[in-house]
Amino acid sequence: MDQEFSKNLRQWYRKNGRKLPWRSTKEAYKIWLSEIILQQTRVNQGLPYYEKFLENFPFIEQLASASEDQILRLWQGLGYYSRARNLHAAAKQVLRDFNGEFPPDFEKLRSIKGIGDYTASAIASFAFDLPHPVVDGNVYRFLSRFFGMDIPIDSSQGKKAFNELALELMDAQHAAEHNQAMMEIGSLVCKPISPNCDECPFSMACHAYLYNKVSDYPVKGKKQPSKKRYFHYFLVTDGISTYIKRRNEKDIWQGLFELPLVELFELSDFPPALPEMAKIHQPTVSKQPIKRKHILSHQELHACFWKVNIVKCLPPKDGFLRVKLSDLSTFGFPQLIVNYFEQEGL
DNA sequence: AAACCGGGGGA
DNA sequence: TCCCCAGGTTT
Numbered sequence: 001m002d003q004e005f006s007k008n009l010r011q012w013y014r015k016n017g018r019k020l021p022w023r024s025t026k027e028a029y030k031i032w033l034s035e036i037i038l039q040q041t042r043v044n045q046g047l048p049y050y051e052k053f054l055e056n057f058p059f060i061e062q063l064a065s066a067s068e069d070q071i072l073r074l075w076q077g078l079g080y081y082s083r084a085r086n087l088h089a090a091a092k093q094v095l096r097d098f099n100g101e102f103p104p105d106f107e108k109l110r111s112i113k114g115i116g117d118y119t120a121s122a123i124a125s126f127a128f129d130l131p132h133p134v135v136d137g138n139v140y141r142f143l144s145r146f147f148g149m150d151i152p153i154d155s156s157q158g159k160k161a162f163n164e165l166a167l168e169l170m171d172a173q174h175a176a177e178h179n180q181a182m183m184e185i186g187s188l189v190c191k192p193i194s195p196n197c198d199e200c201p202f203s204m205a206c207h208a209y210l211y212n213k214v215s216d217y218p219v220k221g222k223k224q225p226s227k228k229r230y231f232h233y234f235l236v237t238d239g240i241s242t243y244i245k246r247r248n249e250k251d252i253w254q255g256l257f258e259l260p261l262v263e264l265f266e267l268s269d270f271p272p273a274l275p276e277m278a279k280i281h282q283p284t285v286s287k288q289p290i291k292r293k294h295i296l297s298h299q300e301l302h303a304c305f306w307k308v309n310i311v312k313c314l315p316p317k318d319g320f321l322r323v324k325l326s327d328l329s330t331f332g333f334p335q336l337i338v339n340y341f342e343q344e345g346l
Numbered sequence: 347a348a349a350c351c352g353g354g355g356g357a
Numbered sequence: 358t359c360c361c362c363a364g365g366t367t368t
Contacts, residue, residue: 022363038363045354045362079352082366116365136363156347183363192361193357223360224349250367252351296352297361335353 006171006178012201013181016188018043021050023180028102028127029060032090035119036083043187049078060100064091072255072332079335085255086114104128117163125175133166134179135159138186143169144218145190148207152221224298230267231303232289233259233337235344236278241313243277243320244331252296257331259305260320271306277320281311290343294336305340 017023020043022034033053037046052074057063063071068088075084090113094102102123103109109120121132133139140153143165151158171178189196195214197203208214236243236259244257260275271285278285289304316322323331325346333341 035363040352040362040364042355042362077353079354080364082351083364086365114365118364122363134363137361138363187363221348250350254351294353298350298352 002169003171005169006174006181008201009181009185010171010174010177013177013184017180017184018188021047022126026127028123030054031126032102032115032119032123033087035122036087036090036114037078039083039119040080041078046078049075060091060094063088064095068255069332073330076256076332077335077338081253081255083114089113090115102127104130106130106132117159122179125179129175131170131172131175133163133170134183135162135166136183136186138183138190139166140186141192141218142182142186142190145195145208145214146202146206148211148213149217150219153218154221226296226298226300228300228302230264231301232262232264232268232272233303233305233340234262234275234278234308235259235305235340236275236283236308236310236313237325238310238313239325241322241324242328243275243313243316243322244328245320252299253334255332256334257321258333258337267302271304274308276318277314277316278308278310280314284309290340292336292340301336303336303340307344 022031025031034046034050037049037053053063056074057066066088068085071084071088072081075081078084093112094100098108104124104127106120106124109115109123110117115123118134118136121134124130124132125134140162143149143162144153147165149158149161149165151161153159153162166182185200185202189200197206197209197214200206200209203209208217243260245260246257247253247255260277262272262275264272271289274283274285286307289306292303292305294301294303313322328341328346
């Protein structure tokens with residue numbers, strides 16, 4: 001334990017830290033909710049979702065008794081939808097196994113769906129003041145630069161090394177404030193690009209700063225190239241209803257809904273075979289599709305949206321749902337399709 | 347250990 | 358364009 005380091009850090013934090021809603025509570029439920037939402041998500045992007053979820057589910061009982069579809073609908077647009085499915089499972093798990101209260105115990109927290117090392121440490125420290133160090137992207141970067149860590153942060157050995165380092169630096173008497181401060185200085189000062197070393201209280205002892213190698217840290221492993229995929233979506237409608245289907249495969253957007261889809265292996269400017277339900281009543285296919293490129297972190301999606309007008313939407317089959325156009329907003333869709341609906345005025 | 351899983355914003 | 362974000366689960 002390095003009390004001097006932590007003392008300086010926390011002093012900086014008390015003066016410069018942001019006031020955020022989840023920092024002004026000790027309720028484990030609210031802290032947990034914020035941590036799940038903020039996984040791989042910027043504060044400004046997650047903030048409205050945090051408010052929205054708390055309005056709909058002030059207590060964990062209400063979240064647990066909600067439908068997964070309702071949760072996915074509220075999560076729409078935030079990405080990494082397994083977080084939403086795990087959120088629901090975790091709420092039920094806490095009710096069943098822990099009587100509705102998050103346990104003040106790292107290993108028990110760690111056993112809850114969607115809670116890994118970081119989130120378990122965050123809840124343990126923020127809600128219960130237990131001395132577990134949080135190591136998120138901000139902390140990796142700050143420690144990596146300050147100590148000149150040459151081990152990749154995304155390797156198993158790297159994670160272990162940074163965890164041990166963060167534990168040594170922690171003042172166990174001030175776990176919550178120390179952890180908030182570690183992340184905050186990484187976020188506000190020790191930024192990925194052009195960090196504010198001039199105003200950093202630790203620059204005079206920072207390895208990367210002293211050797212003018214700030215941009216060399218943190219060291220990371222290789223990144224995988226993104227794959228291209230080609231989607232043709234069909235809005236089959238009689239002006240009143242259309243067809244949608246839930247994605248259940250082990251693939252992107254699991255649990256969300258989408259339009260009838262034909263996926264091709266290469267770019268094509270004309271529609272492939274129409275979906276089954278569009279082949280009746282002399283379908284009128286739009287001459288030109290609406291094209292959209294949608295970038296995920298690991299995939300590049302090229303989508304064509306074809307509008308198919310038919311006389312009447314017959315009852316669905318093959319797992320499709322027939323829904324009113326005016327009810328589309330009650331289902332959770334990927335952002336790619338939400339954007340298309342908006343362009344169509346739906 | 348490596349692959350997979352979204353969407354947005356800043357430089 | 359590329360990088361990164363209050364990471365976790367699956368293979």
